[in-house]
Amino acid sequence: MPRRTATMLASLLMLIALLCAGVLIPVPYAEMSPGPTVNTLGEHGGEPVLQISGRTTYPAGGHLNMTTVRVTGSQYRMNLVEALYGWLSHDNLVVPHSTLYPDDKSPDQLNQETAEEFTQSQESAKVAALKQLDIPVGTRVVVASVVKGSPAEGALHAGDVIKAVDGVTIKEPGEVARQVTRHKPGEKVAFRVVPAKEAAAAEKEKREPKVEDTVTLTTSKASDDSRAIVGIQAGTDHTFPFTINIKLADVGGPSAGLMFALGIVDKLTPGDLTGGQFVAGTGTIDDKGKVGPIGGVEMKTVGARSKGARYFLTPKDNCAAAAKDTPAGLTLVKVDSLADALTSLEKIRKGDRAGLPQCTTG
Known part of the structure; x- marks a missing residue:
């Protein structure tokens, strides 16, 4: 065999071997790409995303789209070829696997966290929207969680409304820990609570709770110091003067809060907030209407523009990253609060x- 032919054959075999290795060898990376975008003013899965009853609502035109990022699964392991393709792709982002899936958390824990963040974002969106419209929102302190094996296990339950501790009326979550x-450790502490089921029934029927229980617990010692504890996490819950349901499955995380809040405001006020324009956006929101940053903004702007968005409401702290590679035809609008977004x-x-x-890169 001629030397030149042998060299070419050896090179070809080497190339094939490298390609095979690239396909077979897993690498510790994950990929982010533009995910679905959903109009909060429209329908998803055959039903309205925002469902409001007990209050006058108004038709809302245009688009107020929440945006998402699609990520490879926790158990999926990219190969070298996929990673290289992702690095070269304009619309995708390859990141270390541990960035999306930390080693100290199981897939179930991560799923639970993102589900809880999504639920909290909906709650905060409702509160922020109603406060923006000067509609009263009730606030109450509840048992947010109970530690397994603690004095409270089986006696207090998530959703129980905490009215008083040792006879002292509770108005903020922090007051529970201060009283305990x-x-x-070893002393008794008395909780006056409305059971979760009774609280939910009363809210649904628009009445005052009829049942209150006194639960007496024996405190135990905290594992890290000498504090007395009962093993609960207190939190804040809200009551609304009418029903607002957000129907959107297979979505997690807190980043849709701003767009949910805007959708609610639009449904509860005459006219169209968008003027018929296609507006998309992202951002967390708290009860006071403050907008916070999110991850994967570059993926979200690409996904929004590909669906036809002309304007993208961008959290202030994400502006610089988003502006580095703005899709053609998309205007990035900087927002820091729900009020900012409404003004824009x-x-x-x-x-x-x-x-x-x-948004600018500076």
């Missing part, structure tokens, strides 16, 4: 694009 830690939507309705606070 006044005791020494007013400018969009009026066609005042020059007056919008746009």
Whole structure:
């Protein structure tokens, strides 16, 4: 065999071997890519995303789309070829596997966390929207969680409304711990609570709770110091003067909060917030309407533009990253609060694009 032919054959075999290795060898990376985008003013899976009853609502046109990021599964292991393709792709992002799936958390724990974040984002969106419209929202302190094996296990339950501890009326979650830690480990502490089922029934029937229980617990010692504890986490729950349900399955995390809040405001006020325009966006939101940053903003802008969005409401702290590679035809609008977003939507309705606070790389 001629030397040149032998060399070419050896090179070809080497190339084939490298390609096979690239396909077979897993690498510790995961991939993020643009995910689905859903209009909060429309339907998803055959039913309205926002369902409001007990209050006058108004037709809402245009788009207020929440955006998502698609990620490879926790058990999926990319091979070298896939990783290289992802690194070279304009619309995808390859990150270390541990960035999305930390080693100290199981897939079930991560799924639970993202589900809880999504639920909390819906709750905060409702509160922020109603406060923006000056609609009263009730607040109460509840048992958020119970530690397994603690004095509270079996006696207190998640969702129980905490009215008082040792006769002291509770108005904020922090007051529960302060009352408990006044005791020494081994001493008794009395909780006056409305059971979760009774609280839920009363809210549904728009009445005051009829049942209150007194639960007496013996405190134990905290594992890290000498504090007295009972093994609960207190939190805040809200009561609303009418029913707001958000129907959206297979989505997790807190990043849709802003767009849910805007959708609720639009449904509860005459006219269209968007003026018929296609507006998408992202951002967490708290009960006061403050908008926070999210992950994967570059993927979300690509996904939004591919569906037809012309404007993208962008959390202030994500602006610099998003502006580095803005999809053609998409205007990035900087927002720091629900009020900011509403002001910008007013400018969009009026066609005042020059007056919008746009994102820059600086």
